[in-house]
Amino acid sequence: MPLYRRLPKRGFKNIFGKDYNEVSLGRIQAAIDAKKLDAKETVTVEALVKAGVVRRAKDGVRLLGGGELKTKVNFDIAGASKPALEQVEKAGGSVKLPEAAAAE
Numbered sequence: 039m040p041l042y043r044r045l046p047k048r049g050f051k052n053i054f055g056k057d058y059n060e061v062s063l064g065r066i067q068a069a070i071d072a073k074k075l076d077a078k079e080t081v082t083v084e085a086l087v088k089a090g091v092v093r094r095a096k097d098g099v100r101l102l103g104g105g106e107l108k109t110k111v112n113f114d115i116a117g118a119s120k121p122a123l124e125q126v127e128k129a130g131g132s133v134k135l136p137e138a139a140a141a142e
Contacts, residue, residue, distance in 0.1 A: 066101075083095045098116025
C-alpha cells in the first residue's frame with residue numbers, strides 16, 4: 039500500500055486565513071493605567087507593540103470584550119467583537135475598521 043494512503047489525514051489549513059492578535063479591553067485599560075499607552079492618541083498596532091501589549095504584529099489586532107474600558111480611546115484596528123464595540127462607544131471612544139471588516 040502506498041505511503042500516502044497509510045498515513046492519516048489531519049485537518050485543513052486555510053491558506054487565505056488571517057492570523058490576528060487578540061487583545062481584550064481589560065489589557066488595554068491596564069496599559070493605559072500603567073501609562074504605557076496614551077489614551078489621547080489613536081491606538082494602532084504599532085502603539086500596542088511599542089507599549090508591550092502585543093509582542094509582534096501579525097495580520098492585525100482584533101479587539102475582544104473581556105474586561106472593562108473606563109477611558110475614552112480611539113482605535114484604528116483590523117477587527118472588533120460586538121461587545122467590545124459597545125463598550126468602547128459607551129466609554130465615548132470610537133473604532134475605525136477597514137472596509138472589508140466593517141461589512142462582515
